[in-house]
Amino acid sequence: MRIGVDLGGTKIEIIALGDDGATALRRRVETPVADYAGTVRTIAELVQSVQSQISTSATVGIATPGALSPQSGLLRNSNSVVLNGKPLDQDITSALGQPVRLENDANCLAISEAADGAGAGSRVVFGAILGTGVGGGMVVDGKILTGLNRIGGEWGHNPLPWATDSEHPGHKCYCGKCGCIETFLSGAGLTREHFSRSQKEFPAERIAAAEQAGEPHAVRALATYKNRLARSLAAVVNILDPDVIVLGGGISNIDMLYSGLPELIGEHVFSDGIRTRVVRAAHGDSSGVRGAAWLWPIKT
């Protein structure tokens, strides 16, 4: 049995999976807002109650925004700022009395989809989250490629590749740089692109619906978004050359993004053609919690 916990800004979700990936149990509670000690206690109590319910011990993995710094062992880059600067994995381990593994949500997306999702059976999987933020994770032979600095796959804060004059230097990013991929491919980036054409501030779902209805501003905004996505993924293919690219996050639900995307990527890849598949995450919103559960290898 394996337990995964997805620690989000508003909710904490827990899942218990059998070794075959079947869901034995699932529960969701509200995150104690701006309360670090309360967050640690809530996670520990949730895990303990699930373990007593499934009446067996289980490995425990946690998905969270942000990553542990290899220098300090403290969490950084989390948009739940109360977690930053805290040894979250150690504190949960102490509260639980058993070791836990912790990874960011993009790495959890990648391992979840590689284990039994849209990337199952592929050797090299790149998982990209397109949502409030833009992140990425890489799985090779069933293992997350975390990297020496624990930033492997963090593609959202590279600059947009092959930027046009109108895209350069780009918008200021919260990370301090300008023109990051995230500023173009996040939900806010799509909203901004559509606003620049229509003067209407629509969320991503509404832009997608307008595009389906043939509304010209939405059609052009999403075509521009798809072109930027293709350029951004081409840079990944030129380095990692994954077997499959799995898209997760709210924007991955927009159907039109998938048609012709590999060909658009291929236009920017240093190759005479590509066979890379680009697919939607099979587990949708459950990628974080399922990926957390898969952070421990199956005992053989």
Ligand SMILES: [Zn+2]
């Ligand atoms: Zn940035």
